[in-house]
Amino acid sequence: MAASKDSNPSQPTVHGFTVLIYDSEPHLNSRPRDWTIALHWALPIFSSLLPSSILANFDHAVSNPHLDFDEWAETLPMYNGETGDLMFKSAVPGARRITRRGLREVLSDGLDIAWGRKVTRLDTESNPEKVKVTLEGEEGVEEEVWADFVLGTDGAGSKVREILFADQENGEEKAKAKRSGFMIGTCVVDYQDEDVVRKVLEKHPVMAMAMSRGAVGAFGVQYTTGTPPSNLHHTFFWTKIWKGSLSTTPDLPRKGPEAVRYLKQSWQGDLSPDFQSFVDVTPEDDTHTQAFIDEMGTWIAQPFDNRDGRVTLAGDAGHPMLILRGQGFQHAVIDVQNYVQALLAIRDSGADRKDLVAAYDKDMVERGSEAALQALEEAELAMDAKSVEKMLMVRKGHGRSV
Numbered sequence: 001m002a003a004s005k006d007s008n009p010s011q012p013t014v015h016g017f018t019v020l021i022y023d024s025e026p027h028l029n030s031r032p033r034d035w036t037i038a039l040h041w042a043l044p045i046f047s048s049l050l051p052s053s054i055l056a057n058f059d060h061a062v063s064n065p066h067l068d069f070d071e072w073a074e075t076l077p078m079y080n081g082e083t084g085d086l087m088f089k090s091a092v093p094g095a096r097r098i099t100r101r102g103l104r105e106v107l108s109d110g111l112d113i114a115w116g117r118k119v120t121r122l123d124t125e126s127n128p129e130k131v132k133v134t135l136e137g138e139e140g141v142e143e144e145v146w147a148d149f150v151l152g153t154d155g156a157g158s159k160v161r162e163i164l165f166a167d168q169e170n171g172e173e174k175a176k177a178k179r180s181g182f183m184i185g186t187c188v189v190d191y192q193d194e195d196v197v198r199k200v201l202e203k204h205p206v207m208a209m210a211m212s213r214g215a216v217g218a219f220g221v222q223y224t225t226g227t228p229p230s231n232l233h234h235t236f237f238w239t240k241i242w243k244g245s246l247s248t249t250p251d252l253p254r255k256g257p258e259a260v261r262y263l264k265q266s267w268q269g270d271l272s273p274d275f276q277s278f279v280d281v282t283p284e285d286d287t288h289t290q291a292f293i294d295e296m297g298t299w300i301a302q303p304f305d306n307r308d309g310r311v312t313l314a315g316d317a318g319h320p321m322l323i324l325r326g327q328g329f330q331h332a333v334i335d336v337q338n339y340v341q342a343l344l345a346i347r348d349s350g351a352d353r354k355d356l357v358a359a360y361d362k363d364m365v366e367r368g369s370e371a372a373l374q375a376l377e378e379a380e381l382a383m384d385a386k387s388v389e390k391m392l393m394v395r396k397g398h399g400r401s402v
């Protein structure tokens with residue numbers, strides 16, 4: 001999460017604001033799970049928000065940065081996973097697929113992030129103009145900071161969201177991200193078979209999607225190492241999304257070799273020979289494959305009391321959504337653009353904080369709720385070959401959802 005306040009000579013400033021960033025994780029790469037994110041329609045806005053020195057390192061986050069990004073590389077193909085035939089393709093001009101880990105490395109360069117600090121309380125009563133933020137560090141040590149503005153960017157299970165809803169009837173329940181009824185399983189694989197490597201890249205050099213009975217999958221490049229053009233090594237990922245819930249299958253393996261075996265078995269016999277081989281030859285040991293299974297969460301954004309414009313949300317804290325059509329991070333970029341504009345207008349034109357942050361919230365809630373509902377419907381339609389044609393990605397491609 002980030003808190004911004006008056007300029008303080010001992011802290012670096014952004015647009016003249018002192019920005020303090022706290023994160024509950026112990027360090028930048030402490031989370032073992034990583035995934036790729038398509039940055040497409042929001043890429044120009046994302047680029048405009050970054051200093052050129054940071055943008056210069058953007059390729060570090062790109063999963064396959066040495067590609068010749070021609071028309072095919074900037075296309076997202078959807079195959080019939082059972083026959084291997086191409087069903088349709090979306091043009092995604094300018095799109096780049098980045099890893100979450102690489103993105104965090106690029107964006108954190110030069111920032112002083114206070115790691116291992118979990119926001120636990122916000123006090124908006126003691127001072128009508130400020131917010132007291134309580135953070136819990138390692139071994140439960142508490143720390144307090146005062147801020148003019150607090151932006152909760154603490155992800156799908158946001159504590160800041162929980163605090164903002166606490167004064168509403170049934171607020172705790174209202175604020176909780178809900179289980180979506182859709183499971184996701186991912187294997188990040190270092191294939192030991194050159195023939196399979198070649199075939200995955202032939203399907204698509206960035207990511208191909210594939211539909212099969214009751215599931216939708218994706219196969220693509222996760223990381224690229226080595227030197228171009230001839231000495232490159234790719235690590236791949238494959239993902240399967242299916243209808244199901246941890247409520248009814250609490251004993252499902254969630255990670256490690258057992259999760260790999262579960263995912264492989266669950267797709268056994270459903271796929272065309274090429275796609276089946278990408279799944280079947282996945283090594284089952286921790287050294288070559290990292291596997292994760294979870295139920296995806298979602299939350300349909302609702303209005304909240306932003307404490308006279310002093311506290312609000314952005315990114316997954318404000319609109320966690322299913323990953324179908326790749327919109328979540330891109331909407332986070334829009335949030336950031338809007339929030340920065342609101343802060344600058346409050347400071348520079350004397351505009352009313354309550355009005356501007358209320359306008360920010362209204363847009364974020366309306367956009368976020370609509371995008372989350374669209375993503376849920378998209379997942380539902382993807383599960384049945386008869387409804388695939390109704391999907392937004394078939395009718396409208398991968399453009400901006402809202």
Ligand SMILES: Cc1cc2nc3c(=O)[nH]c(=O)nc-3n(C[C@H](O)[C@H](O)[C@H](O)COP(=O)(O)OP(=O)(O)OC[C@H]3O[C@@H](n4cnc5c(N)ncnc54)[C@H](O)[C@@H]3O)c2cc1C
Nearest residue numbers: 023024037038118119154155159315316326327328329330
């Ligand atoms: C498999 C997958 C594929 C995806 N593909 C796409 C795609 O193609 N395109 C797209 O646009 N989006 C995609 N998304 C969505 C995208 O990844 C998310 O929208 C984005 O990462 C959200 O970023 P965030 O910073 O809001 O939240 P997060 O990345 O969850 O970061 C939240 C941070 O807050 C910290 N935190 C949590 N609680 C606290 C606390 N109490 N105090 C302090 N810090 C705290 C966490 O440690 C974490 O660092 C995908 C998601 C998944 C899972």
